Amino acid sequence: MIETLKEMFSFEHVKLDAVLEATYETLIMTGVATLFAFIIGLVLGLILFLSSRKRGAVSTPVYGATSFVVNLFRAIPFIILIILLMPFTKVLMGTIMGVWGAMPALIIGSAPFYARLAEIALKEIDKGVIEAAESMGASTWELVYKVLIPESLPALVSGITVTSIMLVGSTAIAGVIGAGGLGSLAYMVGFTRSQPDVTLVATVVILIIVFAIQIIGDRVAKAIDKR
């Protein structure tokens, strides 16, 4: 026990350039996947919100179909999603390994999650404000970009913070099966070569990234909230 702890804090196996590279890979995977999750999730969230407002020949089936797809992809555990998507990833990205090989699974795993968060954010908008915009003659598109997005922005930002932190976790899982990044470092180097000090360092760096995302997200959400 004490031996293990000693080894953990010895840092003798830790190579700075390896840690920096893994950190960079984690940041790239998280950043790019967050960006796509935001765009795709917001579009899906808007479709869910707009189609749930009124019953109709178009809106009811659109809501049903979108909701089904979102629920389906959210229900698949991430590790299984990666495996399921492998043939698709191979065609799309040319590889199933490394940072870019992990990207499709990361995006498809997180976008439906963000879609639900975006839908909740949009539902929080005061109905009266939407009615006011309609009474001014706003089209659906004008309603979306002049009212819905600005009025729900703090909640959309909080949602992207949550999604982004979830993605840091997902990159670590992806790392175990060959995606690179801090998860890969902790498993491939730290665990399989019995170098617990490397695992510890990878963990600390992940924690720092998570805390940084949370703090930045909170600050941004607060700064744009004029309520």
Add this chain to the structure above:
Amino acid sequence: MIDIKNVSKIFRTKSQTIEAVKDVSLEINKGEIFGIIGYSGAGKSTLIRLLNGLELPTEGEIIVGDASIGALDKKDLRKKRQKVSMIFQHFNLLWSRTVIENIMLPLEIAGVKKEERERRARELIDLVGLTGREKNYPSELSGGQKQRVGIARALSNEPEVLLCDEATSALDPETTEEVLNLLLKIREELGLTIVLITHEMEVIRKICDRAAVMENGRVVEVGPVIKLFQAPEHDVTKRFVRDDLDDEETEIQIESIKETFPTATILKLGFVGTKARAPIVSMLVKKYGLDVNILSGNIKNTNDESYGHLYIAVDITSDTLEQITNDLNAESVNVEVAQ
């Protein structure tokens, strides 16, 4: 200006069918301030939303200006809404936009150029008395100021019709007065037609020219405001008028006065129109040498006339009563002996 012809609106859900508006016909003239009063659930919010197509009628036709609202396609309806604007009970401002940005929103939707948007928004900010507040966010304003922004926003596309959905119901009495005066001012300066719904008779009395009373989806009485106050026909109208005059309180007072002055005759003098400002009481004192005991009075001003009543106790014979009645009737003051 607005012609509502046999309009009904039925909401159907799986579990129930609600007839919110039943066979309503109304004509509203250009430049008029028209009030629709009713208790909650009377159908007035649905009725006003039929005027800008936020709700579409199940039956009947609504003509605003030169267009039949139900017959417009989506694009034309959006265009029409720019000329039939609306203000709301809870203001419905965008918290994410400053005062001036809120006022410019309808102009952005209408595709007005940036410099023109700013010029018009600034003019309106001056008109509604919010100069210097352009850069504030709605959260930094009081209720009355928020409604002023709402009004400025509604006026930005130079509408023909302004719809007011319980516009003063969330405001305190003083602020209500300010907002009502502002509505009178913009009617005078811009000559637009105003349709308002409310559950407060005070609002009808202060600014409306004509009003309709609604109950259970139907219009039960419609007429000039002064007529509704002077001779209400339907029970609902009577209730609204009585609530506005606090008549119940007066009746209690009369009971106790009768005990104190058992020999006195109690007269209820009813005023309608501008005569309410004539010096009736001093005439009675001078001409008949009477001791007049004023019990209770209630004079209310509508937007261009006054009406109300005055309860007085006097010791008189029936002959003098007749004379006084004739004199006062000549001044168009109505005399009743209160029992």
